[in-house]
Amino acid sequence: MKKVIIIGYGPAGITAAIYLKRSGVDPLVIGKDYGALEGYKDLIENYYGFAEPIEGKQLIKNGIEQAKKLGIEVITESVISIDSIEGGFTVTTSKKHTYESKAVLLSTGKTRQTLSIPGFVKYRGKGISMCATCDGYFYRKKKLAIIGCGPYMLHELEYLNRISTDVTIFTHGFEFGTEVNNSVIYDKITSFVGEEKITHIVTENGKYPIDGVFVALGTPSSVDFASKLGVVVEKNNLIVDENYQTNVEGLFAAGDIIGGKLQISKAVYDGMMVADSIIKYVK
Amino acid sequence: MVIQLTTENFEKEVLNSELPVLVDFWATWCSPCQRVAPILEALSKEVIGLAKIAKLDVDEQYELADQFGIMSIPTLVVFKGGKVHQSTIGVQSKETLKKLLGI
Numbered sequence: 001m002k003k004v005i006i007i008g009y010g011p012a013g014i015t016a017a018i019y020l021k022r023s024g025v026d027p028l029v030i031g032k033d034y035g036a037l038e039g040y041k042d043l044i045e046n047y048y049g050f051a052e053p054i055e056g057k058q059l060i061k062n063g064i065e066q067a068k069k070l071g072i073e074v075i076t077e078s079v080i081s082i083d084s085i086e087g088g089f090t091v092t093t094s095k096k097h098t099y100e101s102k103a104v105l106l107s108t109g110k111t112r113q114t115l116s117i118p119g120f121v122k123y124r125g126k127g128i129s130m131c132a133t134c135d136g137y138f139y140r141k142k143k144l145a146i147i148g149c150g151p152y153m154l155h156e157l158e159y160l161n162r163i164s165t166d167v168t169i170f171t172h173g174f175e176f177g178t179e180v181n182n183s184v185i186y187d188k189i190t191s192f193v194g195e196e197k198i199t200h201i202v203t204e205n206g207k208y209p210i211d212g213v214f215v216a217l218g219t220p221s222s223v224d225f226a227s228k229l230g231v232v233v234e235k236n237n238l239i240v241d242e243n244y245q246t247n248v249e250g251l252f253a254a255g256d257i258i259g260g261k262l263q264i265s266k267a268v269y270d271g272m273m274v275a276d277s278i279i280k281y282v283k
Numbered sequence: 284m285v286i287q288l289t290t291e292n293f294e295k296e297v298l299n300s301e302l303p304v305l306v307d308f309w310a311t312w313c314s315p316c317q318r319v320a321p322i323l324e325a326l327s328k329e330v331i332g333l334a335k336i337a338k339l340d341v342d343e344q345y346e347l348a349d350q351f352g353i354m355s356i357p358t359l360v361v362f363k364g365g366k367v368h369q370s371t372i373g374v375q376s377k378e379t380l381k382k383l384l385g386i
Contacts, residue, residue, distance in 0.1 A: 084314060125355040125372045134313050137341075138354045196352065212354075230318025232376045239376055247318055247374070 002028050002101040003282040005091050007079050007222075010035045011264045012255030013107035014063040015271025016278070017072050023279050028099060029067065030091065032078040032219065034060045035109035036256065047264050059264070080152045082225045088250060094151035094219070102282050103250045105274060106238065107267075108222045110256040115147070115215060119192030127198030128213045131228050132156040135212075136163045142211035145201055147189070149174040153216040157182065160214060168208070170201060172217065222257045235259070243277035244270065252278055285320075285327050286337040293339075293347055298365040300335055303384050307338040308348055308358045316357045318374050326377050334384045359383070 004020060006013045009031030020027045037056030045053040068074055077093040088102040120128065129135040132146075140163045146153055149171040157180070160167045169180065173188040187203035192213065194200065201208045223233055231246040232239040237259035244252050254270035256262050286296055288306065297304045307323055309316035320338075327336040341348035341356060351360065351367070360370040361383045369383050 125358070126352070127354060129355055131315075131355075134315060135355045137310065137312070197354070227373055228315060230315030230374045232318075232322075232374050234376065234379065247322070 001088060002026070002099060004028070004103040004105060004278055005030060005089070005099055005101040006105045006107060007031075007082075007091070007225075008035070008106065008108035008255070009064050009067075009074060010037065010060060010107060010109050010255060011063060011267035012271040012274070013105065014067050015268045016105055016107065016254060016275045017067050017074075017271075018070060019272050019275030020278060021067075021070050021072050023275070025279055025282060027072060027105075028101070029072060029074040030077055030079055030093065030099075031064070031074070032076060036262070044264065078151070078219045079225075080155050080220060082229060084229060084248070092155070096151075103252060103278050105278060106222045106225065106251070106253040106257060107255045107271065107274075108257060110222075110236075110262070115189075115217065117189055117191060119194070119198070123192050123194060123198040123213075126196065127194060127211065128192065128215065130215050130224060132159045132214050132216075134228065135214075136160060139164065139212035142166070143209065144168070144212045144214065145170050145208070145210045146214045146216060147172055148216035148218070149176045150218065152219055154178060154180075156214055156216040168210075170203070222253070226253075243280075244274040245277060245281075250281065252281075284336075285323050286335060288337050288339040288347070289344055290346060293344075296335065296337060297362050300362070300365075302332075302334050303368065304335045304337055304362045305380060305384055306360045306362060307336075308341050308351070308353045308356055308360065309338055310341050310356055312342075313356050315374050319357045319359070322374070322377055322380070326380055329377070330381070330384065330386060333386050361385075 004027045006027050006029045009029050017027045017029050034057050040056035043053035080094050081092045083090045089104045091099045144164050144167045147170045167182050169182050169184045171186050187205050191202045201210050226238050229248050238253040238257050240253050240258050252274050254274040255267040355372050358372050361368045
């Protein structure tokens with residue numbers, strides 16, 4: 001078991017990794033993309049030490065390079081689940097690799113995929129669920145739908161297939177190459193309809209009766225991980241204490257996902273501070 | 284103290300309560316639900332005389348869970364005057380729960 005796994009290799013995650021490494025704690029850093037700075041069009045002109053403005057993406061790349069040069073293990077994989085285990089956490093990636101650690105730092109930034117389909121908000125908790133393992137119980141042997149097309153969806157599907165023999169995959173217009181025994185609908189979803197509870201999914205070409213809908217689009221966000229682990233989330237921010245620890249022991253968070261200024265300087269500060277707390281926690 | 288609700292005491296403790304009641308719909312196998320318990324323990328000590336804090340196991344008391352249309356847990360429901368006043372899904376902070384209770 002590792003001492004700490006850092007999820008996200010932006011300014012908060014990499015700074016934490018550097019401070020940890022220099023204090024003798026070897027972290028594993030798992031990242032998947034350059035987050036908010038990936039598509040950031042303007043150059044960064046307000047970050048200390050760069051006489052010439054720098055591209056956001058380049059700054060992140062430099063950070064990762066800096067960490068690697070210090071001997072920090074940095075891997076590019078997409079995390080699809082984090083589970084609590086005795087004395088720590090298991091982190092599973094889309095390549096089906098699993099890693100265990102005593103502490104986890106969430107520093108994934110804030111990009112979040114939401115479904116802006118009519119009826120989504122109305123039926124959330126009334127037939128639409130974001131967590132198969134939390135809510136599956138209410139839908140045993142029912143007619144179910146799962147929305148998604150990647151490894152995250154397949155991970156949730158595995159669970160749903162155990163509780164119902166009638167689970168349809170809705171890719172919502174995306175390609176889907178994996179062979180499964182479930183039926184697959186490729187249409188774009190246009191609305192969710194029902195009365196008190198959801199009753200149908202409406203697509204471009206049809207209307208499908210359904211008892212429950214599980215959403216597993218793209219890759220899970222920090223808020224998805226946090227909700228499944230029982231972290232207090234308010235206004236889309238993970239709530240942490242003065243030590244950057246969430247209400248789940250050993251689960252820390254830093255950077256954009258805890259709110260405050262969405263600035264590199266603030267993320268770097270968070271990274272340094274959370275490293276202190278993690279060092280105390282794992283030693 | 285957090286009250287354990289059953290079909291036997293639900294009417295007395297919740298519907299006929301003069302104080303607002305926060306009911307946590309939960310289950311033993313639901314991992315985020317386990318994180319609600321310590322928050323409710325702490326909250327129950329702070330709201331003595333102002334509100335009641337209770338929990339209801341959706342496995343054991345499925346009739347009640349059904350009656351209130353619970354399809355996602357943890358769901359936290361505030362009852363006032365025997366009626367559902369507000370409800371929320373997911374783990375909430377003590378401060379948010381106090382606001383829900385109007386305290």
